[in-house]
Amino acid sequence: MTALAEIVRSAQFAYAYELFQASMRQFGPPSFHLAPIFQDGQRLPVRQTVVAETPFCRLLRFSVGEGKGVQRMLCAPLAGHRAVVVGDAIESMLADADVYVTDWIDARDVPPEAGRFGLDDCVLVLERFMALLGPANLDVVAICQGTVPALAAVARLAASGAREIRALALMGGPLDARLRPTRLGRIAAAMPVPVFLSNCTGAVPPGYPGAGRVVYPGFLQLPTLASGQPERLFSLMLDALPYLWLGHRSVDQALRTNAGYGAMMDMPVEFLLDTMRIVFREYLLPRGLWWVDGVLVSPASMRTTRLLTVEGKLDTITGAGQTHATHALCTGLTDRHRAKVTVPGCDHYDLFCGDVWRNRVYPALRAWLEEPAQCRRSDGSLSRAGLAS
Template sequence: MAETLRHLQFVQAYGLYQVAKRFVGTPAFGIETIHTESGEPVPVSVTVVAHTPFCRLLHFSARTCTDNSVRPKLMLCTPQAGHPAALMRAVVRSLLDDSDVYVTEWIDARDIPVEAGALNVNNHVLTLESFMSGLGPGELDVLAICQATVPALAAAARLAASGGPELRSLALMGGPIDARSHPTALGRAARELSREWFAQRCTGRVPLGYAGAGRRVYPGFLQFSAQAGDPSRQVGRFLEAMCHVSRGDVGGIVASVAEVADHSAPLDLPAEFIESTIDVVFRRFLLPRGKWRVDGALVRLDCLRKTRLLTVEGADDAITGAQQTHAAHALCTQIPSPYRDHITLSQCNHYGLFSGNSWSAEVYPMLRRRLAVWRGMVDRD
């Protein structure tokens, strides 16, 4: 009886949330043009170049020069953490200055038929590895953010272990490579809550009426409730929007509205993906302990030897603890010192790593300089 009641409550909450999502609308990248340094508008094209039932690889291209030279390729690994990939629009827009950008867009689990199978964190690694391999690792720069840092590093290591070309560079920002270091409230909760508690309280099956009917998910409405518990973030968005209004900054107003929409429509996540991530990253710490096996093979970070490695942390990051991302350097023991760098940004929180003034004024200029240097270093190797 209790289980039936819980199911009915889940279905009711799920339906109300989906109605609200339709009202907010589906967040979009909305990047139709960028501008050159001289202010000339350049059209941006977007195509799907690879896909699985769970993820699409989008190619953003803008020709900012008149010749037919090939622009560098950069793959942006977005976090599979419930937010739509469009949350990274500022990152994509900036990166288009110098690169063709390939973006992972994870699909709402409510829209994935049960027949497509399951998706756990190991499958996430294999998906990224397949995309990287298809783009040509030796001429590819990769930027991974938040949750995506762990599978991206594992995928890079698997490519290196295969004997083929390594990634040209890998930048990891604000991710729990080693969640044992300065654990945050999020990390502690993930470690302490039992699998049974999570399954009973935080998952349910997609109701009839959706392509993914019957799929067990961690639903968006629970993620939205969790985000609502961060009032400082919500107040900050409101104040920022009001500042744009007072200045008559139309572009700023549009950006603020887009950000609100991005955070108002979390995606359903496959329940097994969340459960396996908690187990691998926050309970057993398999990557930093050298115990993680993906598709039967041990993930060996010591196979990375030529990839340029950059790690970036925000000093005020309350989601990913201090030194959790920088820990990658101690694990990738065979990457030479000239090929690595680590940066901690003062007065920068988790979201500042990929949005707002911190991204545009500090993170992106720093990343742009290093990419230019590392691309030149590869040409001289």
């Protein structure tokens, strides 16, 4: 690329970048907007506090009243959407536990001097947070892309000889992307790196703390994700229209749901390149070849962690079997420590938000977390709520 062509490309990138940022400002700063929780006959507000923080991630604690004494860590994916997209999941879990959420920081707000942030760094951050909360009394629920680093972090803790995580639920994640790859998975596996860098990345423009950091920007991520499940965006817009036309009091909630879906954040380019290589091209985790900080990631090291994998039957973002494949890696767990479920009529986003999550997925997850002996069949799958695979 000539110097002039590069100047033109940079100017075009900066223009599109600012246009997208301006379009999102009308919705205000992204917020979880969690409704008060009814507890002991009282309507109590949800408290949000920062428990720990790194340049790239905050660990948020959500609690009600004096807290529940049960700790659940929700590993939101670093995959474009902000953590507000898992608001429904947080709200559901608050009835039973204090919820800790990985709130990934928009790369546009991370100064370049903070350094690189790759997939291995993500694993180390999750491991640090888990150790801080105390693995022996911690349930971890990981979603989508968050499942890969979460499993690696749990495996590293087990291999270190420390106390293991009490329970790990992996939902709709590409643990073995070789199995039934989806359209997005095939793109991640096949796109040449130079093409990706030339057409999908750019430097954060001046005016932001992260100015100069090379990112995969939100304005390019949204159409890519929408192409993987186009009916999702159409459905959200269609659901909001009646509220707008009729002036219904639920219009704010409908708009917040749409804003939460569209509030994409920039991602460090090295994280994307690592994910493309490790997860979608070389399949290092299922092949037993992934080393993080000098230690081989070995899910077989887990001995006492209870493992649940959940897939949506209609998921077009994560291929069928990719999450359940985790069981083949965790050879140190007995059948009594593992379970799996495939949810009929459930797409990718249904796994953590909306009516399907609230009425079908979370009841099964909750039952497994709280009453393991009653939820497990002899073959290791779930039988509660009619969701056995």
